Amino acid sequence: MIVGIDGPSGTGKSSTSKAVAAKLGLRYLDTGAQYRAITWWMLHHGIDIKDPAAIAAAAGRAEIVSGTDPSAPTITVDGTDVAAPIRTQEVTSAVSAVSAVPEVRARITELQRSIAKEAVPGIVVEGRDIGTTVLPDADLKVFLTASEEARAARRSGELKGKDAAGLKATQEALARRDAADSTRKTSPLAKAGDAVEVDTTELTLEQVIECVVTLVEEKQQGR
Numbered sequence: 001m002i003v004g005i006d007g008p009s010g011t012g013k014s015s016t017s018k019a020v021a022a023k024l025g026l027r028y029l030d031t032g033a034q035y036r037a038i039t040w041w042m043l044h045h046g047i048d049i050k051d052p053a054a055i056a057a058a059a060g061r062a063e064i065v066s067g068t069d070p071s072a073p074t075i076t077v078d079g080t081d082v083a084a085p086i087r088t089q090e091v092t093s094a095v096s097a098v099s100a101v102p103e104v105r106a107r108i109t110e111l112q113r114s115i116a117k118e119a120v121p122g123i124v125v126e127g128r129d130i131g132t133t134v135l136p137d138a139d140l141k142v143f144l145t146a147s148e149e150a151r152a153a154r155r156s157g158e159l160k161g162k163d164a165a166g167l168k169a170t171q172e173a174l175a176r177r178d179a180a181d182s183t184r185k186t187s188p189l190a191k192a193g194d195a196v197e198v199d200t201t202e203l204t205l206e207q208v209i210e211c212v213v214t215l216v217e218e219k220q221q222g223r
């Protein structure tokens with residue numbers, strides 16, 4: 001059972017995917033974490049992230065390893081645990097520029113496909129291009145959406161007491177990242193034609209999880 005969950009930032013992809021995978025005994029892959037990890041590596045090695053040619057030339061050098069246990073997902077680069085540093089503002093601001101480079105996407109897509117192929121008894125993979133590009137033959141594709149306001153409110157609640165930028169600034173940053181991710185040339189953020197769209201604006205996280213679990217179970221029963 002291969003499930004692809006895509007959607008813009010803050011729609012609940014990670015929370016939903018992890019919970020669905022845990023409930024159904026599937027593996028879990030956060031592909032955003034992989035793009036964040038390669039971005040962290042570029043910054044750490046002084047690669048100019050405004051220079052796509054420099055990013056392309058370095059794209060094959062980082063060794064990214066993702067752990068797919070939904071109750072304890074892990075991510076390392078060249079053996080270093082980068083779970084925390086990939087969530088910094090510095091990485092978040094740079095990730096769309098790095099993920100737009102075709103050589104980066106080719107490398108990470110290959111890695112994602114090999115992880116999905118080896119996952120027993122199946123996997124929930126979340127990202128931006130899973131249904132359209134990475135796993136076009138997935139058994140189930142879900143596209144989560146939510147209003148920009150709801151997504152910003154969720155994110156600023158999460159950042160409170162840390163580097164909270166305020167609701168407006170958070171909303172603007174989300175919109176900028178979504179615009180960059182949706183308009184890049186190579187595998188942009190998009191809903192696959194055969195994906196089930198779920199608008200989460202008015203739903204609790206538990207309701208979204210239940211909805212996706214039901215969709216998976218229907219597929220498993222051949223409905």
Ligand SMILES: Nc1ncnc2c1ncn2[C@@H]1O[C@H](COP(=O)(O)OP(=O)(O)OP(=O)(O)O)[C@@H](O)[C@H]1O
Nearest residue numbers: 008009010011012013014015154158200203204205
């Ligand atoms: N339906 C929901 N109602 C309220 N809060 C939610 C809902 N879904 C997710 N959240 C909360 O919103 C925040 C963002 O969720 P999550 O990280 O799962 O989104 P995402 O789509 O994976 O974001 P990104 O693409 O930026 O990684 C989390 O704090 C999560 O608990």
Ligand SMILES: Nc1ccn([C@@H]2O[C@H](COP(=O)(O)O)[C@@H](O)[C@H]2O)c(=O)n1
Nearest residue numbers: 031032033035095096099127128129181
């Ligand atoms: N399939 C994907 C997943 C992610 N990206 C890029 O990574 C960024 C971070 O993703 P998060 O889910 O951790 O917020 C995202 O903004 C994209 O630039 C991608 O391109 N494809």
